[in-house]
Amino acid sequence: MSGDFQFTEAFARSLDASDPLAQYRSQFHFPTHKGQEVIYFTGNSLGLQPREANRYVQDIMDDWKSLAVEGHFKAERPWWTYHEALTAPMAKIVGALPDEVTVMNTLTVNLHLLMVSFYRPEGKRYKILCEEKAFPSDQYMLKSQLRTRGYSPDEGLVEVAKRPGENAWHTEDFIRAIETHKEELALVLLGGVNYYNGQVLDMKAITAAARKARVMIGWDLAHAAGNVALELHDWDVDFAAWCTYKYINSGPGNASGVFINQRHLNDPTIPRFEGWWGTKRETRFQMTPDFDPMPTAEAWQLSNPPVLSLAPLVASLALFEEVGMPALIAKRDSLTAYLEFVLGEVARETNSNFEIITPEARGCQLSVYLHGQGRPLFDALMEQGIIPDWREPNVIRLAPAPFYCSYLDMYRFGKLLKAAIESLA
Template identity: 50%
Template sequence: MLAFEPTSTFARQLDAQDPLHTFKNDFHFPQHEGRNAIYFCGNSLGLQPKAVANAIQTELNSWQQLAVGGYFGGTNPWLYYQDYCKPTLAKLVGASTQEVTVMNALTVNLHLLMLSFYKPNGKRYKILMEAGAFPSDQYAVETQVRQYGFNPDEAIVEIAPRAGEKTLRTADIIESINTHAEELALVMFAGMNYYTGQLFDMAAITKAGHAAGAMVGFDLAHVTGNVPVQLHGWNVDFAAWCSYKYLNAGPGAVGGVFVHEKHAQNVQLGRLGGWWGNDEKTRFKMEKGFVPKADASGWCMSTSQVMNTVCLKASLEMFEQAGIENLRAKSIRLTAYLQYLLQQLPNLSFEIITPENPDERGAQLSLYFKENGRAIHDAMHAAGIIVDYREPGVIRVAPAPMYCSFEDVYRFYEILKTQF
């Protein structure tokens, strides 16, 4: 592997060798002092693809010219709009098109899926998750167990890092699953921890959860579009994700779900029904009796959110061109270069708490500052560096490979070296 160098010439050399470098030109960047800001915040909100404006206008034209006829005519008939996203999403998460769909928003989807897959029975009523999960996940799990009359302090098993450590060990996760095996109804984990950036071993967690007799689901908010996964092959029961982070689909964009085919094809599996999840052969008979489609879209409830899905469709077209494996290869190198340059900054006192092993992380490095983390974050923003801050003391730095360059990483380092 080519040894890294802390120079702008070397960074530009890496960009010249990058087969994905032209995708940077397909996005709008916030501006700072007449040039593109350094945008390392795709783990919170991806940049706007330039193709989005025309994509939205296409649907506005259909609405203007065809009105209700847009459901069956126009460039992209709305009746099938959720289906346009499935082929590329299936590639991103390692699934068939029958196992994925788009609908609602992330936490709504987690609730709907847990209603199907969290089935407490007798002493088997507990949910296992990581301590310090994103608050929305904590709230969702807490309120789910309360619906069944359980005390969250008793029904939720949280796994925390060992004393003095910031990340979880896979062995400790599996040990906790085994310890609570007879009481577990569900293992509900993030695919990647939002705070540390740790990518969990989802295959191992799923295997252990199933061996314990539990269902296993994942929140892939920080995974989908960031790291390729194999949900079908790993036998994951269900997963959900948002589309506004690495998928660049805009604020409030429609979410996505995965349901393994062994469950998706089981139309007897309990769920909340709606018109858009009903079997299309009987949908327009307008009769009583919910008959779900025998795929993941059997969990859909309402008419496709066309204007809330169009940006995702436009972004996924670029993912189809780039290829998630190519993006992952660039991301590993880009993040490694970022880590190398950060290690050349002895004047800044911080700890990289994200695992060093590229198999245990994605595009994010979390920098833990014992002191002045918020002030340093604010100073970065003033210097044209867009990152985000999470209590306590962490600045999350995430160079998304679709639109970030090696020169961006070098500029980040140069600003820190000269101004901090």
């Protein structure tokens, strides 16, 4: 594909002109720098605000003002069932049945709650398999789960490493590790897309290996949901959780999505922490002393939904419903390929050494080693209205989210990158 690309403004504008999703850029608010919209590469940390988000939040504020407590039932979007409108569109994003999905709490909170149900150590089967250097929050969560169950993290955590000298994992290494440790494993929990190098793991193959070994498997999809194709139901994943503030654009620190395989719904033997909002809607206000669980993933809910924080998510999911993941993925691949081409052209023209450590199995993120460069180059880019992400020791992460990033952004980034390199030489 890159053989057809050109590093010119006219070519970038021609790609935007033929982009069927170009119109959606105007549906988002961009920060500005010196009167011009920034070039935004950090949708993998925090997505931009949908323009409609404020309206949905204001609707709740108005209902609260005029209806007070009656807003739970008499608002145009009644608060007590507000979250239910999120499940069907969210299920499409992750490849699930609507009954298998709910939205509640935040990501690490939900992973801890799901561990109550799906990490069930027994005898010598108590270990947890994860990737080496998983996102810190996952590491803390897994180690604390082991400690609270009476196990040493040093002995209970099985970490699958990259091969020496390589920047990406091999699927067969995960499968081999599962097979090797299957008699000791109680759980496999991995990040579907690695936050550092942007690699998309082969979730289908790894899940199949865990299922074959009769080991529970869950996925942290923080960098996957809204970014890559997911088929959680068809892959027969046991459980998953994801945040919604990255590619799903719901706002800082916002609610988390949860997937629980249909196999585990309506299982009276499954352990879980229980709360009022997990009870059946029909009996919830009868205030009975015994928990009467919803027949869906909502049985894992604890409290009534925080509707003010869910409101921006309603706005974003409406856009996902309109566009669909296949169209987003098609643009993602083309846009990221053009970014990779631009990086190559800048490296050639400036005699720079950029090493893209993201493998071909990727979403829209490219992680780039800046050999011979460093933090001053990142700072110079920020001063020019480019917002990438810096990771030690000398990696920048560039994530051109297809909903709102343009091909012209990629071209402008290349020109500013070239100028920054030359100014620092």
